[in-house]
Every structure is written in C-alpha cells, then in structure tokens.
Amino acid sequence: MREQVVTVGHERPLVGIFCEPSSADMTDSRTAVILLNSGVIHRVGSCRLTVTLARAIAQTSGLSTFRFDFSGIGDSEARRGTLTAEQAAVEEVQEVMDHLSSWKQYDRFILYGLCSGAFAAYRTALEDPRVSATVQLDGYCYMTPKSYLLHYSRRLSSPGRWIKFLLRKLGLFKIKRGAELSGIDEQFFEVPDFASYPPKEDVAKGLEQLNLRNLQMLYVFMGNEHYKYETQFLDCFSSVPFKDNLKIIHQPLASHILSEPADRQTVVEAIAAWVKSTSRKLESHQAPRELDSPVSHGP
Incomplete structure (x- = not known):
C-alpha cells in the first residue's frame, strides 16, 4: 500500500x-473510493x-481510496463563488x-x-x-410512527427520566449534549439536524431514481x-422498491x-467487507472497458 x-x-x-x-493486491482497477469531509472536520475524520x-x-x-478536503476545510484553501456550500460540494466531488x-x-x-458527508454523497450520486x-453514515432518514412510539414510550416509562426532569426543573441537574460529551470543540462538532433536512418526499423521489439506476447503497445508523x-x-421510504442493492446496519x-x-x-470492518463485495458485483455486471474507447478527461 502506498500513500501520496x-x-x-x-x-x-x-x-x-x-x-x-x-499491484499484486489491487482487485479492481476501474473503481476508486472517495471519502468526504463531515462538517468542517479535516479529512482525517473524527477520531481518525x-x-x-x-x-x-x-x-x-x-x-x-482518496480522502480530500472540500475547499475552505483543512488543507484546501477557500474558493470564491456564487454556489451554496451544498452545490459546491457536489461540484468539487465531480472535480475529484x-x-x-x-x-x-x-x-x-x-x-x-x-x-453532511453522507448528504453530499447522496446529492452527487443523483x-x-x-x-x-454510496456508503452513508447517519444519512437522510425520518421518524416513523413506530420510531415515535419507541421514542416516547421509553421516556414515559422510565423512572430515571422523571427524576431527571424534576431535578432540571429545580435547577439541580444540567443535561450535557453533543460537544460537551464528546470533548470536541463545539465548532467542529456535527450531529444530525433533522429540522434542516429536505422534505421527505424529495428524498424519496431521489432514492427512487437511484434505485432505478441500481445504485449500490450501504446505510449505517448509529444510536441517536x-x-x-x-x-x-x-x-420511512416504503415507496421505494429496493432490492439487493441496499444494506442497512444499525449500531444503536x-x-x-x-x-x-x-x-x-466494527463499522470499519463492515464497510470494508461491503465495499469489497460491491466492487465484485459491479465488475460482474458491467461490460469490460473497450481498449479503443477514449477515457473521459472531464470538461
């Protein structure tokens, strides 16, 4: 293995x-894996x-594999332009x-x-x-009737939560969240913000397009x-007729x-194994590259 x-x-x-x-270990010379930033965290990623x-x-x-910094993050200088951060992310992945x-x-x-790296991967795939x-960790997903039921029933039936509720009201207990628990500086801490998600219907339509294209998808959801x-x-996306192109891992x-x-x-090993099997699937389902066909060098 060589890095540069x-x-x-x-x-x-x-x-x-x-x-x-x-060269002896390379299994697929046509496929590369690109790893995207999460929030404003440098390309090393949280906890490396x-x-x-x-x-x-x-x-x-x-x-x-290629792990890089979006413009304005880590070692990549900021770029001027009129694109939103979401639009610029897609353009820069395409540039890579x-x-x-x-x-x-x-x-x-x-x-x-x-x-946010998962969201950029989804938008670029579209x-x-x-x-x-795509491999998306804590990508787009929305609450369902069952998740609401689980969410509130556990809280209502927990004596400990009632005690903490009373202590908070009395000013005797403060909940630590996000950055305080992680030890990461708050400006570098990113958690799923469901309020800023696009409408569920829009994401469902996008997933339908990707499913028709037979995009291979791995979703990993952690405890939240x-x-x-x-x-x-x-x-959540029951309208999308996924087949064998979707795998879900839940690490609660x-x-x-x-x-x-x-x-x-655990998650790294699972992703590496999925990438390996997916690469083999892509290779077996696509025709060999024509020797005389020109390789696109981009616009």
Missing part, C-alpha cells in the same frame, strides 16, 4: 491523500475514522472524479460520508452516473434520538462519531 499527497485543480487546489494498494477506513479499504478490499479518471483511468466511484455506490430500530429506513449503542474504538473497528 495529491492536489486537484490549479487555482486554489483541493488537497487529499491518495491511497493505492500494491476516515484515515482508518481509507487504509482498511485499500488493504482488505484491494481498491484505491474528473481528476482521478484522467490520472488513473477510474470510471466508477464509491462515495463515503458521515452526516447528479453523476459515475457514482456506482431519531433512529430507533433497524428497519426504520425501509419503513455507538455514538454518532464512533468515539469508542470497538464500535469504530
């Missing part, structure tokens, strides 16, 4: 780390999750895909992201057919206040940023 710093673009380039298996995952995929799955296609002739990409698979049971995603005891080493290892 790679810059993408000439003016104010995006900076990332390209991780490539040895992105570094660990990128290397695990290269070692166990035989695929090259163009670069990797031209440099290493990859024509299939698997996008990975946690929280815009670009070169995205063959909104995702309550393993099949909540399927219940794991934190959003996978702060515990054991949880992190």
